[in-house]
Amino acid sequence: MTFHTSKKAYYAAFIGPAVFIYACIIIFPVLYSLGLSFFNWNGYEKMEFVKLANYVRMFKDDVFLLGLRNNLLIVAVSIFGQLPLGFILAYILYRKMVKAQSFFESMIFLPITISAIVVAILWAQIFAPTGLYTTLIQRLTDNPRYIMAVAQDKQLAILPILFVVLWMYTGMYMVIFLASMQKISPSVIESAIIDGASEFQILMKIVAPSMSNILFTTAVFAIAGSLKSFDLIFAMTSGGPAHYTEVIAIYMYTNTFKYYNYGFGSAVSIVIVALSMGLITIAQKVYGFFEKKYE
Amino acid sequence: MKRVLGIILVLLAVGSLAFAQAQAETVDDGKVKLSMFHYLDLTDPVATANWDILLSTFEATYPEIELEIEYGFNEPYHDKLQAMAIANQLPDIMFLWPGKRTGMVTSAGKAKDLSPWLEGKLDGFSPTAVAAQGPNGEIFELPEQVTATHVMYTNEKLMAELGLTLPKTLDEMVAQGDVIRAAGYTPIAMTNGDGWQMQSCFLSALIDRTGGRKWMDSALAGDVSFADDEFINALNVIDVLAKNDMFSAGINTLNYGSALTEFVTGKAVYYIDGGWRVNNLNGELPADMVDYVTLNVFPSVPMENGQAASTAAVAGTGHGMNANLSDAEADAAFKWIWFYSGPVGSAIRQSFGALPAYKIPMPNDIDPLTVKLSEFVNNTPSGYVIDAVMDGEGMGVLHPALQELIFGTKTPEEVGAEYEAWVAANER
Numbered sequence: 001m002t003f004h005t006s007k008k009a010y011y012a013a014f015i016g017p018a019v020f021i022y023a024c025i026i027i028f029p030v031l032y033s034l035g036l037s038f039f040n041w042n043g044y045e046k047m048e049f050v051k052l053a054n055y056v057r058m059f060k061d062d063v064f065l066l067g068l069r070n071n072l073l074i075v076a077v078s079i080f081g082q083l084p085l086g087f088i089l090a091y092i093l094y095r096k097m098v099k100a101q102s103f104f105e106s107m108i109f110l111p112i113t114i115s116a117i118v119v120a121i122l123w124a125q126i127f128a129p130t131g132l133y134t135t136l137i138q139r140l141t142d143n144p145r146y147i148m149a150v151a152q153d154k155q156l157a158i159l160p161i162l163f164v165v166l167w168m169y170t171g172m173y174m175v176i177f178l179a180s181m182q183k184i185s186p187s188v189i190e191s192a193i194i195d196g197a198s199e200f201q202i203l204m205k206i207v208a209p210s211m212s213n214i215l216f217t218t219a220v221f222a223i224a225g226s227l228k229s230f231d232l233i234f235a236m237t238s239g240g241p242a243h244y245t246e247v248i249a250i251y252m253y254t255n256t257f258k259y260y261n262y263g264f265g266s267a268v269s270i271v272i273v274a275l276s277m278g279l280i281t282i283a284q285k286v287y288g289f290f291e292k293k294y295e
Numbered sequence: 296m297k298r299v300l301g302i303i304l305v306l307l308a309v310g311s312l313a314f315a316q317a318q319a320e321t322v323d324d325g326k327v328k329l330s331m332f333h334y335l336d337l338t339d340p341v342a343t344a345n346w347d348i349l350l351s352t353f354e355a356t357y358p359e360i361e362l363e364i365e366y367g368f369n370e371p372y373h374d375k376l377q378a379m380a381i382a383n384q385l386p387d388i389m390f391l392w393p394g395k396r397t398g399m400v401t402s403a404g405k406a407k408d409l410s411p412w413l414e415g416k417l418d419g420f421s422p423t424a425v426a427a428q429g430p431n432g433e434i435f436e437l438p439e440q441v442t443a444t445h446v447m448y449t450n451e452k453l454m455a456e457l458g459l460t461l462p463k464t465l466d467e468m469v470a471q472g473d474v475i476r477a478a479g480y481t482p483i484a485m486t487n488g489d490g491w492q493m494q495s496c497f498l499s500a501l502i503d504r505t506g507g508r509k510w511m512d513s514a515l516a517g518d519v520s521f522a523d524d525e526f527i528n529a530l531n532v533i534d535v536l537a538k539n540d541m542f543s544a545g546i547n548t549l550n551y552g553s554a555l556t557e558f559v560t561g562k563a564v565y566y567i568d569g570g571w572r573v574n575n576l577n578g579e580l581p582a583d584m585v586d587y588v589t590l591n592v593f594p595s596v597p598m599e600n601g602q603a604a605s606t607a608a609v610a611g612t613g614h615g616m617n618a619n620l621s622d623a624e625a626d627a628a629f630k631w632i633w634f635y636s637g638p639v640g641s642a643i644r645q646s647f648g649a650l651p652a653y654k655i656p657m658p659n660d661i662d663p664l665t666v667k668l669s670e671f672v673n674n675t676p677s678g679y680v681i682d683a684v685m686d687g688e689g690m691g692v693l694h695p696a697l698q699e700l701i702f703g704t705k706t707p708e709e710v711g712a713e714y715e716a717w718v719a720a721n722e723r
Contacts, residue, residue, distance in 0.1 A: 144479050
C-alpha cells in the first residue's frame with residue numbers, strides 16, 4: 001500500500017461513517033421527500049403518481065398563501081428586527097454604555113434558555129381572552145367583554161407571535177455578536193478614539209466591517225430558523241383562529257400527520273427547503289456585495 | 296491474543312442475552328402485559344380520581360393482567376394515535392370513537408371486531424350505544440356512555456335574578472342578550488378555540504332542527520347539498536348569535552375549559568357544551584348551585600324542517616383492541632374492555648356522574664346533575680353529530696369556516712358552499 005492510498009483509506013475510515021450517517025438522516029429523506037411530492041399517498045394504500053398536482057394545489061390554497069405570508073413576516077422580523085436589535089444591544093454592552101453589563105447580558109439572553117413550549121404557554125396566557133393583558137384592560141376600562149382585537153383580525157393576528165419571536169431570539173444573536181465584538185483588539189478602538197472618531201464612526205468603520213462574516217452566518221440561522229418555525233407557534237395558537245396564524249410548517253404537519261396526505265406534505269416540505277435555499281442565496285449575494293465594498 | 300479477546304466478547308454478548316432473556320421470563324411470569332393508550336385530561340381532578348378507582352379495582356380483580364398506560368387528551372391524543380396507526384405501532388388497547396374520528400384505526404382494519412366476545416352481552420346496553428360501527432356490523436369499541444353533544448346548561452338562579460325565563464325561540468334568546476350583558480354577565484358561555492366545539496356541540500343539533508336525520512342521510516349520499524337552505528338556516532342561527540354578541544367574548548380564541556369556568560363561577564346564564572361536562576360540573580359546581588342548574592336544549596330556531604327541540608347524540612367512546620393481538624392477549628384485553636364499559640366499571644363511573652351505556656339502576660345517592668342528564672338523554676330526540684359521520688379532513692375546512700362565520704368575515708352561504716365543495720370533491 002502506497003503512502004497516498006493508505007492516506008485515502010484513513011480519510012475514508014474517518015469520514016465514511018459520518019458521511020453515511022449524514023446521507024441516511026439528511027440526504028436520503030430529502031430526496032425521498034422530493035420523490036414523494038409527485039405522488040398521492042395516505043401511508044398505507046397504493047401510491048398514485050400525480051405529477052405537479054400537489055404543488056399546483058398548494059399554491060392555489062389560501063391557507064398556504066397566508067402561512068407563507070406569515071412565514072415571510074417572521075423572516076423579516078428576524079432579519080430586520082432580531083439581528084439589528086441584537087447587534088445594537090451587543091454594541092451597547094461591548095462599549096460599556098450601561099452599568100451592570102453582566103446583568104443585562106443575562107437578562108436579555110434568558111428567554112432563549114427557556115423551552116419554546118413554556119414561552120408559548122406563558123405568552124398565550126398573557127394574550128388569551130381570559131389572560132393577564134385582557135383581564136387588566138377589562139378591569140381598567142370596566143368592560144368585561146373587552147378582547148384584544150388584534151388576535152381576531154386576519155391581517156394582524158400574527159403580530160403577538162412576531163413580538164414573542166423578537167423577544168425570544170434577540171438575546172441569542174446579541175450573545176453571538178458580543179462574543180465576536182470581544183475579539184476585536186481594544187487597541188484598534190483606542191487608536192480610533194485618539195484619532196477623534198465618533199461612536200457612530202467606530203461602529204460603522206471598525207466594528208461592523210469586522211463582523212460581516214458573523215452577520216452573514218446569523219442571517220442564515222435566522223432565515224432557516226424562521227422558515228421552519230413550528231414549536232412556538234403550534235403551542236401558542238396551533239395556527240388558529242381560522243388559520244390566521246398559520247405558518248407553512250404547521251400547514252405541512254396538519255396535512256401530513258392529521259390528514260395522511262404524505263405526498264402533499266412532502267411537496268410543502270420541499271417548498272420550505274427551496275425557499276430557505278433561495279433566501280440564503282440572496283443573503284450570500286448581499287454579503288458578497290458588502291464584503292467587496294469594505295475590501 | 297486477538298482471538299482470545301474475540302472469544303471473550305462473544306461469550307459476554309451471549310451471556311448478556313441469556314441473562315436478559317431469563318430476566319424477561321421472570322417479569323412476565325404469570326402475567327399478561329398489555330399496553331394501553333387512554334384518553335384522559337390529567338389536569339382534571341374529577342376524571343383522574345374516577346380513573347384511579349377504576350384502575351385499582353381492575354388490578355385487584357385481575358392481578359394476572361398488567362397494564363402499561365400512556366395518556367393523551369384532545370388533539371394531541373388524536374395526533375399520536377394517527378402516528379401510531381401509520382407506523383403500525385398501535386398499543387394493545389386504545390381509546391376509540393364510534394365514527395370517523397378514529398377511522399384511521401377502525402376503517403383501516405387495525406382494531407379487532409369485539410362482536411365474538413360480546414355475544415349474549417349486548418342486551419345489557421342501551422341500543423343506541425351498541426349500533427354497528429363497521430360496514431359488516433363490527434363493534435370496534437365498547438361504548439362507555441351514550442353521548443349527547445349538545446346541552447344548554449342553564450343557571451336558573453341567575454336567570455331569575457335578571458327577571459328572565461327560559462327562552463322558547465331564537466328571537467327571545469337574542470332579546471335577553473342586552474339584559475344579561477348590561478348586568479355584566481355572558482349570555483352563552485362557549486369556547487371555539489379548537490374549532491370543533493361549535494360544530495359538535497351546537498351546529499350538529501341545529502342541523503337536526505333545520506334538516507333532520509333524513510336530510511343528513513341525503514347529504515351524505517349526495518342527493519342534497521351542504522349549500523342548501525337546510526344547512527344555511529342552521530348556520531344562520533350561529534351568525535345571528537355572533538352578530539348579537541351572545542357568545543363568550545373572544546370565543547374563537549378561548550381554550551376548551553374556559554366556558555366551564557365562566558359558568559361555574561356564575562358569570563354566564565347559559566353554557567353550551569356536551570353532556571360529558573356533567574362529570575366536571577358535579578365536581579366543580581358549588582353545592583347550592585347544583586340545584587338551580589338545569590339541562591335544556593337550545594330554543595326553537597326559524598325554518599325548522601327536522602326534529603324540534605332536539606340535541607345531537609352519538610354512541611359513546613370506549614376501548615378497543617389491536618387487531619394483531621394473540622388469542623390470549625385479546626382475551627386479557629377484553630377483560631379490561633368489559634370491566635371498563637360493563638357493569639362494574641359503569642357503576643364506578645356512574646358514581647362520578649357518568650351516564651353509562653350499560654343499563655344499571657340509578658342509585659339513590661347519585662349526584663342530582665347525573666339524574667338530570669339521564670332524564671335529558673331519555674327524553675330528548677337526537678340527530679347526528681357531524682364529525683361522527685363526516686370525514687375528519689373535511690372538518691379542517693368546516694371548523695375554520697365556522698370561526699370565520701363568528702368573526703363575520705364569511706357569510707353562512709359562503710361557509711355552506713365552501714364545505715359542500717370539499718365534500719363533493721373528496722367524500723362522495
